[in-house]
Amino acid sequence: MNKLGKSIKKILIVSGGRADYDLLKPVILKLKKVKSLNIKIGITGSHLFQKHETYKNFIRDKLNINYKIKIPFQSDTNKSILNFFSIGVIKFGKIFSKENFDAMIVLGDRYEIFSAVISAGFYKLPIIHISGGETTLGAIDEPIRHSITKFANFHFVTHQTYKKRIIQLGENPKNVYVVGNTSVENIKNEKLLSKNEIEKKFKFKFQNENYLITYHPVTFAKDYGILDFKNLLNFLSKKRNLGLFFTLPNADPKNFYISKLITKFIKMNKNAKLFNSLGKQNYFSFIKCVDAVVGNSSSGLSEVPSLKKPTINIGIRQKGRLLAKSIINIENTSYRNLNDAFKKIKSKKFKKKLVNVSNPYFKKNSSSNIVKIIKKIKTDGSVLKPFFDLR
Template structure:
């Protein structure tokens, strides 16, 4: 009898990262893939991105709705409650053997809580990372305690999961799964990107993603204004924005992006969601990733591209020589831009050392999902030493 593996995806971003694993599970004769979509996938304002999953030929077994059309903190809480109920109904119908989720989003937190209460074992990808600036950091560590197996991206993360009391035999350092796509897919050329996205590259080009810093109330809009003030100073530079997540205050940022793009037609482009292939292809072609997205910490260094990391949202993640940290202030950001284009920094990019492995993480995860013991797996002890 095939082992039923239920994969949760809540956005085009995490679907792009999970896709190699989804393919691995679907192609394995000993496993049965169950795919559950939720979150931003199902919202019109984010492009109804579940359709991309349909177009890729995967069967969607369930859609769990519940995300309210608001980014206020109290409405995020209400959304989590609705999602939890939806996942409970879904899991009861699908009866998965293992639930698999990636990252630290509140949508996944709702799924993991439902699975935990219903005694369904969870395999969590991306535990042990640290992002001090957002509420998601606590979600991630909470999900670690409710999960039975842990697939981490680096040695530091592996040690943190064990420090949380998890059995080292259940903590697997498989490398960064986000890097699998780079090796598996033929990326688009600059010409193809211009044609598909209806954009034009300039002498200098920046890829910009700025998400709310959810633990700093009412500051996200102000911080983003500082970034926009800095960007206005740049010459011969085209800017490609991806809009913010459906976090608290995310819509404030998105409105500011739209207004900035409207005033700067021809040099500023904004997209709800680019998808994994186009996003990675853009990283390959631009000068740097700017903002506070994890892609600047993980994927950009792989392409030997610089990252201007603004503020504390990614505080706690491993620092690589390609990352320029700066405060969310106009002058600090402009200083980082000057450093980015300096000859010493560009020379440094050519000899980067990466802490996240070299790919094939999806295959490693799939093999573990296929072979881990399911009997008596829910009861966990507390490992007191790392």
């Protein structure tokens, strides 16, 4: 940390969707309480999609949105995503050309966040990056995440392994902090709904056996992970006695196609339901009530273990991440492999393992520690940083 220069005062925090907002929220709420800081919030991406409208979470949490960077998401092709990304770069650039900030905080690895980072880089704005150093070999999020690391000046990571990786990328160890996952720390504080409360709120009845399914496009796979998802749906179609609850995929190439597959499946299977956006309280409450989480979402790896529930992780999208012992990986989605995984989570041996499972992403006081460090950061206004060579 640079001990020279001035403390940062005016900070822009950018959020692109529900997933990063749930992680940023505890940090934002605590930063807002620091009188010496002037916190501004900018939202973009799926927050402003009509189907999602997760910007309402900010209103619910009494957080003022200062900038709405609305970008039309026209289709789920690579061409459309690149157009979306380039418009984001331009629109964020307009904000940075008019407003002066001391720093910008971003989280994760989404392309809409990367558009803000590139613009900030050209305007020489110091960047604070949360959740860098992780690996997801099946998704374009992987190179985007590491690229954001190279633009960023300060890094908050979830695990010591990821700190080592960021240092390996040439970042100064003094500016890399292991703080854990901010969402995980909040699970214990979240007031979860009971089964009865969920049933009344969403007007349905749980089955004896239930699963929460989230499947995103696998952007580095030739078929975007479509075959794996079709195999999963084919397997689930034979299990009419299961309660199946789907959430929408990320706004990535082929997400429209995956959404259509889900919609078609639900029309043909009365035991299945789709939720556009549950919100964190409802999402965690569902996890607590179901038998397992299925799909390829990072939440299944980083959050679900803290609720002592199994995750059946499908395909290669999350390949490379640290795994708790509650996670079952399936790369070959044959009917037999899927059936074996669903059997395994019901075994006495596996259930016994769940009781004592530990979450590698958990650290106490994650968001508080981030805020403490940010308050101490001093900058001379320069984004210059020598490459840190490993010895």
